[in-house]
Amino acid sequence: MQYRKLGKTGESISAIGLGCMGMSFAYGNATDFNEAESLNTLELALELGINFLDTADMYGQGANEILLSKILATKRDKIFLATKFGFKFKEDGSYFFDGSPKYLKQACEASLKRLKVDVIDLYYAHRVDENVPIEDTVGAMAELVKEGKVRYLGLSEASAASIRKANAVHPIAALQSEYSLFTRDVEGEILKTTRELGMSLVAYSPLGRGLTTGAITDAATLSNDDFRRTLPRFQEGNFEQNLQTVTALENFAKEKGITTAQLSLAWLLAQGEDIVPIPGTKRRKYLQENAAAADVQLNSADLEKIDAILKAGTVAGARYSEGALKLVNR
Known part of the structure; x- marks a missing residue:
């Protein structure tokens, strides 16, 4: 495994991390969540040199943090732990974001309890609350650092303006945003800002939520509870168009x-030493495949070929539903 520095912190994290969301939430239905296989996958990740694990309090409404606590109990010193706060669920299953100082302190205490740890290495605001100044949110997060409950701070899906305001209050080590062959929204002002301020860009859904792996050939095969059924890119018409681009990538x-998954991850790693993808998986076979992408070297000709494939096939459909898109880049 290769390693990269987390922002200006000096911390070494694996060039490819592990997104743990799918072990408890979003992809598949309840019968797809196998705790034993997930724990075996986590153990293998550490054996492969992956030390950067990513979770959030909303994944399974705390279930994912509880799952990670079982490996943290014996392997805490081998893990650089990241979690997030802010999403609150309503009784009808819908959710909203709360970035208030009062709530985030409650959320941190709850995460520490579920994870059974004394300190969180990287604590993210899962989104930016449009009703709370980002300076207030980050100011309260900074108090958690002073109290020794959190080591470093991060933001997720924040705009360039919010990143600058936040960093002026307390150093932000990383921005976590969706970034993949099919989602390149951060390229431009956001990535320019993180680089200017010396932050890492942690790329979530680096495999396009499975789309760029080539493993999903028919969106109708996704289970009824699968979150991806709500995403425009997986819906009829759009999916078939996107599959044509995936096929071209697969051939290359x-x-x-x-x-194709290794190509997708290697492409991200080639975008800069500050990029750290965190592909998610709950199965060991995919974990090994993803980890091996750290050793794939793409030359300039390869990158030009990939760009040509992407330009030839415009991505069809937005990355989120209309409602979820309102929560990003704020």
Whole structure:
């Protein structure tokens, strides 16, 4: 495994982290969440040199943090732990974001209890609350650092303006945003800002929520409870168009002797030393495949070929539903 520095912190984190959301939430239905396989996957991740684990309090409404507590109990010193706060669920299953100082302190205490740890290495505001100044949110987060409950601070899906305001209050180590071959929204002002301020860009859904792996050939095969059914890119018409681009990427990956997932991750790693993708998986076979992408080297000709494939096939559909899009880039 290769390692990269987390912002200006000096901390070394694996160039490819592990997003743990899918072990408890969003992808598949309840019968797809196998705790034993997930724990085996977490153990293997550490054996492969992956030390950067990512979760959030909303994943399974705390279930994912509880799952991670079982490996943290014996392997805490090998893990750089990141979690997030802010989403609150209503009785009808819908959710909203609360970035208030009062709530985030309650959320942190609850996460520490579920994770059974004394300190969280990287604590993210899961979104930016449009009703709370980002300076207030980050100011309260900074108090958690002073109290020794959190080591470093992060933001997720924040605009360039919010990033600057937040960093002026307390150093922000990382911005976590969606970034993949199919989602390149951060390229431009946001990435320019994180680089200017010396932050890492932690790329979530680096495999396009499974789309750029080539493993999903028919969106109708997704279970009824699968979160991806709500996403425009997976819906009829859009999915078929996107699959054409995936097929072209798959053919190029075969020429390189790698998988489409490895091509996707290697492309992200080639975008800069400050980029750290965190592909999610709950199965060991995919974990090994993803981890091996750290050793894939793409030359300039390869990158040009990939860009040509992407330009030839415009991505169809937004990355989120209309409602969820209102919560990003704020």
